[in-house]
Amino acid sequence: MIIFWVLVLAGAGVPLLAFLGGGRRGARLFLLLNFLVLIACVLMAVQVATHGIIRAGGDEFRVDAFSLLLALVNSTVGFSIAWFSHSYFPKEVRHHGLSAGQQKLYHSMFQLFLFTMLLAVLSNNMGILWVALEGATLSSVLLVSLMRKPQGLEAAWKYFILCGVGLAMALLGTVLLYFAAEPALGAGSDALLWSQLHAHSAALNSGVLTIAFIFVLVGFGTKVGLAPLHSWLPDAHAAGPSSASAALSALLLNVALYAILRFKSLLSGPVAGPFAAHLLMGFGLLTLLLAAFSMFRQQDVKRLFAYSSMEHMALITFAFGLGGPLAVFAGMLHMLGHSLAKSSVFFATGQASQEAGTQDISALNGLLHSRPVLGWSVLLSVLAILGMPPGSLFFSEILILASAVQQSWQTLPFLLLGLGTVFAAIYPRLQGMLLAPANSLPHRQSGVGGLLPVFFQISLVVILGVAIPGQIELWLHDVAGIVQ
Amino acid sequence: MTSLIIWRDQCFQILFAVAAAPLLAGWLKTVRALLQNRRPAGILQPYRDLFRLFHKEAMIPEQSSWLFRFTPYVMFGAKVMAVAIVPIIANGLPLASAADVIALVGLLAVARIFQVLAAMDTGTDFGNYGAHREMLISALAEPALLAALFTASLLARSTSLVQIVHLSQIQLFSLHPSMVFAAIAFGFVLLVENARIPVDNPATHLELTMIHEAMVLEYSGRHLALLEWAAQLKLFLYMTIGFALFLPWGIAANPLLTSLVIAAGLVLVKLFFAVVVLALVETLLAKRRLFRVPEFAITGFLFGVIGLLSHFMLGS
């Protein structure tokens, strides 16, 4: 029942905001809705903690540890985004002279995006999963191009086309999956239910599944930002409002990877299993290296962190590719930590670039002096994203390395090269942003309110690194059982 | 009772060394003068010089600090301490166990560094020349000295001079090939450290070449006297260390007064010949250019290292 509430609350917001989403009232409504969604998700978590897996609508909706964790992240970050956008968006409106219609569009599309993200993880149907992701693409495309600036349009266009093609491939993969499942499960909607497929995975034809998986991997992989399918990602992150960048990084990439992993769990046979694992590891490493080296020359702060998102998704993909309880645990933990930390980074740098009026890193110099609170939020969030202790990303990175040592030591040089390069690329920018002699920003105390989510989320990241709550630890362990 | 006796011997050795050092310098100057066809000023001239200097008024540069005034006493005190440690006329003296060869080298370094600092304290160009030249050359000579000493230590399986002398008197170390190299290295160091030709010329004040003299240029009166005396003691010390290592015969192994006197006489005899050799070397060699001096010191270091190597290559 609670699943419905989550979805209804999130979904009902879309038309509501489309009509009432303008101005201050819209922002408040947006915040309230997402607060309610968060509450509902927490209640759902309580229910899962007491009853185990819960279902609704026959078997159409199903919440296990994997989907629950993602739903929790989605609703938490969703709430943070709403909070952040409450103070951020009005300023954007002023800067760019956005009309009331555009404000409504922003709020309703954002709500649609958040809804599809929840729908994707709560649904048990692989087809609906695809539909939700497609919906997410369409809604976020409009967010990216919201400002009507040439750059935003170009980025949105590329995003639309590339991800559209990607999703088309993923759909073909889904069709092939259905095709493989039909003989075993019969026609009808059961044949796309993940729980059913998983239960009968031995009966599925591995030849068809292999090809299906390739299509799904390339398709959803485009959304995850796996190299060389990633080209849209930095453009789209850089172009939209920062709240949208945060949403893309923290939610969309995860959910796309979630789709791949759900799919992968179906072909864990003796032949198909290692094949999928190797593909994931290979893509992970390639993406890691490419993202790492791409960061070196970045001058645009949001592009920089878009590449950083790629890098982290690559690590997570790699970890899930490694398989094994420890690696999956680490990958899942990394996913949680990355979502929380990366959205914080986009909040903080987003506000900074809004105040500076540019996304050029060198224009943001000396934040720690000119805007202490803003400077601190940038500092903490970027340190967390760099994998500095005691954040959870540090923990999960170590665990990933350790699993790599155990299971596939050949990959270590690449991993280390990638991680080292990432650090070498991001850290000096951070230092410059914080401490370099300021030349552009006048000294002013910036609004604290909008940055509260940063501190909130970073403290969550630290908690995940210092003492993971017992129940979450159990769920994290459960994910290994689900994905394999 | 015996402890009193060995303390008496200790004092005897110190006094003997302090008293004999100017004599050594006088004899060296005499021999050199004779070799160079000059009329010597007399073997006792250094005593007269010291006496005169002690009675003169001491002047110090306006801007120098306490370090400048303190240094002559340190120089002299350290040398006194050193001659107490080295077995010159008697082996196994009480202060000898306070320091082994390494600490002895350290003691000499203390004196040197004080001298260098005092030279820099004057704030003159000459003081600074002397200081950096001295530090440079000793940075190369010190390893050479230690290498030579290590060779002996390896033979004796001890770094204690007492032990080295004791075993050397029994086992004739000097015939061992590695000791030959060590002796050569030691000879190099002796020339370098005592500001002899071909490294330095104690008799001139030529700015291009001065090392030791440049450092004491601003001293006068009793300070200069102490420094001169300390320098003479240093030469004495090096020679007696050389005897202890390579010609240990005659160093008294028991604390009897008669054997002490005999040993003292023997030391004087050894010194007599050693000075002749030194004077010959100084007369036959030419003063080197300053930048050749490090090469000279490095050669000494190499000989020391070869000594160490040959100890293992040729068997111990």
Next chain:
Amino acid sequence: MNSSDCLLWVLYASLLALLPTVLVAIPALPIRWKRSLGFLVTVALCLLLIVVGIHALASPALHASIPGPLTDLAWQFTLDPLSGFFLLVLGSVGFAASLHAIGYFHHGSQSKLKQVLLPYPVFVTAMVWVLLAANAYTFLVAWELMALSSTFLILVEGQDQRRQQAAYLYLLIAHIGALALFVAFALLSHGDLISNGSFQRMAQLSSSPLVANVVFGLTLLGFGAKLGLLPLHAWLPEAHPAAPSPVSALMSGAMLPIAVYGLLRIDWQILPAGAVWWGPLWLGLGLCSALFAVLYSALQTDMKRLLAYSSMENMGLILIALGLSRIFAEQNLWPLAALALIAGLFQVLNHAFFKSLLFLGSGSVLHATGTLEMSHLGGLIRSMPQTAFLALIGIFALAGLPPLNGFASEWLLLQAFLLAPSLPSGMLRAILPLAAAGVVLVTAVAAFAIVKFYGIAFLGRARSAVAKHEAGIWERASMAFLALFCVLLGVFPGRVVDSLSHITALLLHGSQIAHQSALALTPISAQRASYLPGVFLLGIALSIAVVFVLVWWRFGRSLRRAPVWSCGFAADYSAQTQDSPTGFSQPLLRIFGVSLSTLRSRQGLGNAIPVQIPDPFWKGFYLPWARAALGMAAMVSRLQHGRITSYLLYSFLTLIVLLVIFR
């Protein structure tokens, strides 16, 4: 009090020491209070560390744990003699540095104080945690925090380009080292850092020789980066001068030795047995590093850069001692191994005292004159007599002069070298004495460098910068504390060696060296070698006193101060006639001119232009890497050239290729 509680108390105290981080954020608190309170908290923690460290040196190991990130992974801690010793080192340096900091930041602004007080306690606490950590995760977290917090301390003094680069380079190298350590721990725990992550468990797991060798290499990289081992040293001479002096003291005196701690903990205690070449490798690397560093130290013109290279040299010497110990241990010559190890640890202790003394001294100089560039300084002994006196003790200790502490450890090391004939292997037997000669060369050149340091900055006449005041009372107190211990440790080395024996017992299967009397140092036997620093000190003091009294009594009369004579050249008597720092080391340059030939043309005339001596590893090692990375970046960026059709082509080709391969 239960003894295990003792460890917990230290942990709580170290957490409590983070209080200043909160304190500075309170705007109402006056700046004076913030400063004193902020640093006094650390002072108190460091005093506790000293007490606990001394106590732990002779006690059995204590264990404690705090619930950690996972139910199976707690924050685990152990306090044994090894960590106790390093806690002692940290406590001593931290105590002095924090005291000094009260004075050092006296004139700083509120914001500067804030910038210091935020990371400073974190830095100290992180070091405490590194030393106490008993499992990989705890260790790594503390290790990274240590690097991170110190990076921000480097940036306190100013945020110009050069400092920023120094901080960046520092953290980058530290991070690369940390990555190597991650992998090393992962290998040691067989890939399961959660259940096999504790040091105890790692020691029980067996590893194949190959894995052991890889771990050895990785730890050498990881800890070598922190030690300033040869190709990884570039951060060191950049970071130390950039940091405020109390921080430089902490970094040099306490943080660098923590890398030694890591080497001992992992390569010695956890890795069961090693290959034969480990010891020689350490020794060789240490020697190369020390020789290089000491040479460059002598060529520097900035006081703190000179000291930084000298720190690198000292770390090289320590590594030499560890390598020697390893060589002996390999042949089961345990007492000899113990001797070498003790020499190394003693050197750690001594270095902590004299190096932080000198760093703090240079901090006071910077305060009084506004510069650390030696070509502007001179004659400080008159304007800052007490600082100059304390620094004199420091340079004597550093130069390895008896009877101060630096000599005692050097003496022990040379003694250990001279025991090489006990080795059965012919090759090593012959090479070790050569290494000993190398060590002697290093210390001799170190004396050259430090005499230059003192002579140019403190003696002679002021070149351009003049000291305005003597160091403050806090600063002098901290330096006096360090100087006092430089003397005490030198005069009573027997006590130190006895205490260190507990560590050798821990690391070398219970082997110790003979009990030492307080005054004498006779590591093997009195016949073999003996050194009585007390007698030595008394003897030399007595002889100086006697000479002084005699001369004063017989010939003493009033002195006359006169202008210098200077061979009659005194007419154009200007402070510029003194050596410049470059001039002082110019002969050294000529001797080793081969490696520095590029420099000749850049030499300035006189001391108006201070000559920076570039590190050859910049051109030869670091720049190629940087160029390669930028080249890669340029190549990668060519993929993202804007045309959507190409992007589609990438997807298309990926799909086709995957289908072809996996069909």
Next chain:
Amino acid sequence: MIMHSILAHSAIISPMLRFLAAWMLVLSFALLAQRRLLSLIRLLAWQGVTLAVGTALVGQLTGDPILWVSAVLTLSIKGILMPYVLHYLLRRLQVRGDVEMALNVPSTQLLGILLVVFAFSIAAPLDGYLPAATHGMLGIALAAFLLSFLMMITRRKAISQIVGFLAMDNALFFAATSATLGMPLIVELGIALDTLIGLVVIGVFFFQIRDTFDSLDLHYLEHIREDK
């Protein structure tokens, strides 16, 4: 039950389906070769109609009424609405002229043939699991998919790219209905909904692009790049 009805009708229907499949492939090649925008849209409409017919045939074959719903949906969206919208946009935006190609037509066609061979070789092993009526369908769907992909890569105008994109969608639809005999209704509905939203987005986009750049040429959309 399903198997039974397949047997009952396959004799008539499967040749028709195969004919449709071949027709689909022909249309895809035509799209690849066509330069004129208007013709492209017309071809797209033909594809939509073909799809609808195919869906209806499969519905007849399986006796599944849902597929009839699907067929009606397909016809209305893909066969009528979509081409109409595109046409409307074309008129409103006053886009004229030919489409620049990145690669000339003959080479594109040659590449297309290779792709078809490749698609068949991929799909051939899978035919064994298909009911006899739909043998080869998957290969054709895959080929159509790859061909439209190729078209997107070689075209340099926004509209022609969208046409390629929609053609790709059609190919997928073909795979979903003809090859696998229909997806679950809820999925189909979702897909249809997405297609509708997609159309709206495309429409909004074109106006935005036109307003901003005064052109729908893709090279105005090539400014974000890294290799500066």
